[in-house]
Amino acid sequence: MAAKKPLFNRQMRRISELxxxxxxxxxxEEAERAKQAEAEIETVDYTPEQIAALxxxxxxxxxxxxxxxxxxxxxNYSYWASTFKNFWRNKVARVLIIALIAVLLFAFLQxxxxxxxxxxxxxxxxxxxxxxxxxxPSSEYWFGTNAIGQDLWARVWAGTRVSVxxxxxxxxxxxxxxxxxxxxWGYVRKVDKVMTEIYNVISNVPQTLILILVSxxxxxxxxxIIISMCMVGWMAMARxxxxxxxxxxxxxxxxxxxxxxTSTFRIITKNLLPQMVSVIMLQTALAIPGxxxxxxxxxxxxxxxxxxxxxxxxxxxxxxxxxxxxxxxxQLIFPAAVVAFITIAFYIIGNAFSDAADPKNHV
Amino acid sequence: xxxxxxxxxxxxxxxxxxxxTLIFLLLRMMPMEGYFGAEYDKLSxxxxxxxxxxxxxxxxxxxxxxxFYKNLLKGxxxxxxxxxxxxxxxxxxxxxIPYSLKIGLISMAVSLLVGIPLGAMMARFKGKLGDKIxxxxxxxxxxxxxxxxxxxxxxxxxxxFNLSLLFDKxxxxxxxxxxxxxxxxxxxxxxxWMRRYMIDxxxxxYVKLARAKGVRGGRIMFxxxxxxxxxPMAQFLPGSVLSTIIGSIYVEHLYSIPGTGGxxxxxxxxxxxxxxxxxxxxxxxxxxxxxFLGDLLMALLDPRISFVKKGDDR
Numbered sequence: 172m173a174a175k176k177p178l179f180n181r182q183m184r185r186i187s188e189l190x191x192x193x194x195x196x197x198x199x200e201e202a203e204r205a206k207q208a209e210a211e212i213e214t215v216d217y218t219p220e221q222i223a224a225l226x227x228x229x230x231x232x233x234x235x236x237x238x239x240x241x242x243x244x245x246x247n248y249s250y251w252a253s254t255f256k257n258f259w260r261n262k263v264a265r266v267l268i269i270a271l272i273a274v275l276l277f278a279f280l281q282x283x284x285x286x287x288x289x290x291x292x293x294x295x296x297x298x299x300x301x302x303x304x305x306x307x308p309s310s311e312y313w314f315g316t317n318a319i320g321q322d323l324w325a326r327v328w329a330g331t332r333v334s335v336x337x338x339x340x341x342x343x344x345x346x347x348x349x350x351x352x353x354x355x356w357g358y359v360r361k362v363d364k365v366m367t368e369i370y371n372v373i374s375n376v377p378q379t380l381i382l383i384l385v386s387x388x389x390x391x392x393x394x395x396i397i398i399s400m401c402m403v404g405w406m407a408m409a410r411x412x413x414x415x416x417x418x419x420x421x422x423x424x425x426x427x428x429x430x431x432x433t434s435t436f437r438i439i440t441k442n443l444l445p446q447m448v449s450v451i452m453l454q455t456a457l458a459i460p461g462x463x464x465x466x467x468x469x470x471x472x473x474x475x476x477x478x479x480x481x482x483x484x485x486x487x488x489x490x491x492x493x494x495x496x497x498x499x500x501x502q503l504i505f506p507a508a509v510v511a512f513i514t515i516a517f518y519i520i521g522n523a524f525s526d527a528a529d530p531k532n533h534v
Numbered sequence: 535x536x537x538x539x540x541x542x543x544x545x546x547x548x549x550x551x552x553x554x555t556l557i558f559l560l561l562r563m564m565p566m567e568g569y570f571g572a573e574y575d576k577l578s579x580x581x582x583x584x585x586x587x588x589x590x591x592x593x594x595x596x597x598x599x600x601x602f603y604k605n606l607l608k609g610x611x612x613x614x615x616x617x618x619x620x621x622x623x624x625x626x627x628x629x630x631i632p633y634s635l636k637i638g639l640i641s642m643a644v645s646l647l648v649g650i651p652l653g654a655m656m657a658r659f660k661g662k663l664g665d666k667i668x669x670x671x672x673x674x675x676x677x678x679x680x681x682x683x684x685x686x687x688x689x690x691x692x693x694x695f696n697l698s699l700l701f702d703k704x705x706x707x708x709x710x711x712x713x714x715x716x717x718x719x720x721x722x723x724x725x726x727w728m729r730r731y732m733i734d735x736x737x738x739x740y741v742k743l744a745r746a747k748g749v750r751g752g753r754i755m756f757x758x759x760x761x762x763x764x765x766p767m768a769q770f771l772p773g774s775v776l777s778t779i780i781g782s783i784y785v786e787h788l789y790s791i792p793g794t795g796g797x798x799x800x801x802x803x804x805x806x807x808x809x810x811x812x813x814x815x816x817x818x819x820x821x822x823x824x825x826f827l828g829d830l831l832m833a834l835l836d837p838r839i840s841f842v843k844k845g846d847d848r
Contacts, residue, residue, distance in 0.1 A: 467681055
């Protein structure tokens with residue numbers, strides 16, 4: 172019963188909305204008719220002079236305009252605008268997206284604020300010249316200092332910049348490459364066979380091996396991390412999309428399109444892609460925190476960014492090692508809090524956006 | 535269909551061959567110094583040469599490759615070089631795999647049994663209290679990086695429930711925390727995607743028809759929507775079951791479980807080439823079979839899906 176009631180209410184609301192529209196339309200028609208009737212009465216009273224004074228253009232035949240004749244009611248419905256409007260109705264998501272933008276903006280503007288420390292400089296005590304190691308949070312070092320005396324506040328924000336940049340690049344490449352390849356892989360049967368085997372080959376070459384070989388030639392850097400993550404990431408997305416396409420591939424509407432001779436490109440973009448907007452959105456939103464998680468993993472197995480390059484990955488890993496010491500736990504809490512916030516924000520925003528993406532919930 | 539299965543099997547064998555050859559060649563590109571570990575500087579030139587000769591590394595790469603395939607066809611996986619010098623690889627894996635497999639399978643069962651109903655419940659009560667609690671739970675679990683989350687679980691849960699910090703195969707209570715750590719994450723993944731797929735299905739026409747016919751809400755959800763929503767998840771199911779063999783690196787490190795978690799990464803870093811080749815062969819076979827079974831399962835669950843070419847298909 173519980174499910175029926177809101178449905179019933181929604182239905183009723185929609186009916187009364189429609190009803191109001193019809194009433195408004197009827198009222199407008201009525202008013203127009205009254206106006207016309209009035210005009211007719213007035214013409215009776217016109218004297219010949221008045222008639223002669225009327226604009227002759229009024230007596231031109233209207234002619235036949237095909238465009239006008241074909242014009243029917245139209246709606247200014249736009250899919251993305253409605254999706255966004257629906258999304259904006261979700262209060263939690265609205266708050267989170269504003270907070271997320273603020274945090275990211277702050278991360279990128281932080282070096283320009285006055286009185287900031289450098290993330291890589293090792294701070295020494297000006298009197299004794301000893302490194303300011305493991306200093307608890309204070310007014311000078313807001314998040315304290317790490318094991319070699321670097322300012323954690325500056326490192327956390329520098330790390331956020333690096334990790335978010337990596338996350339965005341990787342997510343974007345996953346989205347574009349993964350969706351394009353996944354769509355073709357799923358829809359075109361001939362490609363399916365070849366692509367499945369290519370996937371089987373590439374996905375089974377361990378990322379660790381590639382990273383070791385790459386770092387043997389190049390020094391580990393943001394670029395090598397991004398390249399190795401992009402190389403792996405698109406495959407998961409492509410397989411995911413491919414599974415979705417396989418499900419929809421032989422449905423009747425596609426069969427109908429094929430009978431009408433619709434091109435493969437059009438079927439993919441018009442029949443299949445719109446079905447998958449919600450899942451693609453969620454998958455992409457998860458890819459950004461996912462990339463940060465991957466980076467933590469790479470640091471864990473010793474293939475992450477060098478410590479001179481602060482990133483959320485190596486900050487969390489450095490903090491994790493110190494977690495057993497209670498008084499040093501702040502070194503884990505601060506970077507972990509930023510990771511947690513970014514992850515939660517993207518997860519909830521992604522979910523809210525996916526929920527709003529179904530056109531049947533619009534209007 | 536049989537023809538399709540035969541073709542896929544053939545393709546799988548070809549893929550496996552390419553993967554192994556590729557790995558073999560990539561491994562031969564690793565730096566020579568890596569084979570001696572920390573003692574590199576202490577060894578004389580002759581000792582190094584004899585150590586390389588012992589591993590067959592002094593021969594041309596192609597000769598090594600042919601040798602490797604000859605042994606492989608005889609069913610000989612070779613002996614470990616560095617991980618456990620001169621110990622048969624098959625015996626190493628024989629001991630390690632059961633641990634990871636048992637823990638993995640139990641966690642998989644737990645997470646399916648909890649995660650899928652949780653996701654279904656969240657979809658059923660979308661926007662209501664149940665959905666909100668579920669979303670909060672998922673957000674909290676997903677928020678922390680895995681390495682940190684697992685450490686938290688180990689530290690706090692062991693002190694709250696008075697459980698052992700380390701794994702002991704004979705004491706069932708020490709199994710609880712590793713299983714919980716693995717399941718916690720996969721419960722969230724299953725619940726999240728189950729919710730997503732079910733919500734995407736709720737507005738479909740067949741649901742409206744069922745409603746119009748007067749089918750009860752719960753019945754629609756579990757008989758109609760659930761079935762359709764489960765199909766995309768089914769593709770990953772056989773693969774996930776099989777890849778429990780690979781184990782979880784974080785959990786097995788934390789609880790000192792002698793399983794396979796992180797073994798591949800470990801042997802790659804230590805350049806134990808024979809071990810790497812065997813593990814990649816095993817994992818690739820699992821991955822390929824998992825993908826294949828996933829496709830079959832999907833076609834089985836949803837008769838509209840077909841992998842066989844018919845008529846005017848593209």
